[in-house]
Amino acid sequence: NLVLCCKGVPQTLATFGLESFLDEAGCKLVFYLHRVARGVSLSTTCLLSGFQAIKLCPSISRWMDLDIRSPKCIVLCCFLCWVLHLVVNIYIVRYATGPINSKNKTMDKIYLYCSTPIPGRLVFSVIASIFLFTDALCLALMVWTSSSMVLVLHRHKQRVQHIRSSRVSPRTSHETRATHTILILVSMFVSSHALAAILSYWIIRLPNPSQWLRNISVLVASGFPT
Numbered sequence: 001n002l003v004l005c006c007k008g009v010p011q012t013l014a015t016f017g018l019e020s021f022l023d024e025a026g027c028k029l030v031f032y033l034h035r036v037a038r039g040v041s042l043s044t045t046c047l048l049s050g051f052q053a054i055k056l057c058p059s060i061s062r063w064m065d066l067d068i069r070s071p072k073c074i075v076l077c078c079f080l081c082w083v084l085h086l087v088v089n090i091y092i093v094r095y096a097t098g099p100i101n102s103k104n105k106t107m108d109k110i111y112l113y114c115s116t117p118i119p120g121r122l123v124f125s126v127i128a129s130i131f132l133f134t135d136a137l138c139l140a141l142m143v144w145t146s147s148s149m150v151l152v153l154h155r156h157k158q159r160v161q162h163i164r165s166s167r168v169s170p171r172t173s174h175e176t177r178a179t180h181t182i183l184i185l186v187s188m189f190v191s192s193h194a195l196a197a198i199l200s201y202w203i204i205r206l207p208n209p210s211q212w213l214r215n216i217s218v219l220v221a222s223g224f225p226t
Contacts, residue, residue, distance in 0.1 A: 002037030027114035039085035
């Protein structure tokens with residue numbers, strides 16, 4: 001909800017002609033909450049897949065402490081995700097400059113309703129490396145845990161195949177439905193976040209990105225949360 005409200009709603013209002021409706025504090029808050037919400041959404045979805053894999057896969061459960069399945073551990077992990085992204089994204093409060101009122105707009109990345117200065121090469125490299133590492137780590141963990149669950153479900157289906165073969169039932173097995181759900185989720189998750197990251201990188205590095213590229217970036221970034 002925060003991702004949609006902080007990025008989709010302002011961009012939609014600006015597209016329909018309502019520009020500069022946020023002051024500097026509002027721009028900083030919107031940009032900051034969007035980055036935090038995006039990071040928390042990415043991390044908690046990865047955590048969900050991880051806890052499901054721990055519960056379902058015996059190979060993972062053997063060497064993981066049983067306490068990690070408890071609700072207290074899950075709440076603690078979600079809380080740490082919020083704290084991590086609240087701290088990591090604090091730089092946005094400095095770099096978001098407010099509504100479009102700069103005389104030299106060539107130095108800004110204009111988002112119709114707010115603007116942000118182009119960071120220096122060193123600052124950009126450090127920030128991009130941090131977010132690239134965290135995003136890649138979450139996506140890799142998501143793919144690994146989902147693959148483990150699909151493999152376990154496939155093996156379980158093979159083990160009980162002889163039991164079900166004696167029954168005449170046209171219905172799809174529970175393992176098949178669960179596998180389809182996992183594959184759809186991880187495919188949407190990885191593809192949408194990877195494409196959104198690539199588009200964001202292009203927008204930052206291009207000297208004058210077109211408006212259609214910005215709109216597509218917002219649409220792709222809002223796809224998975226929607």
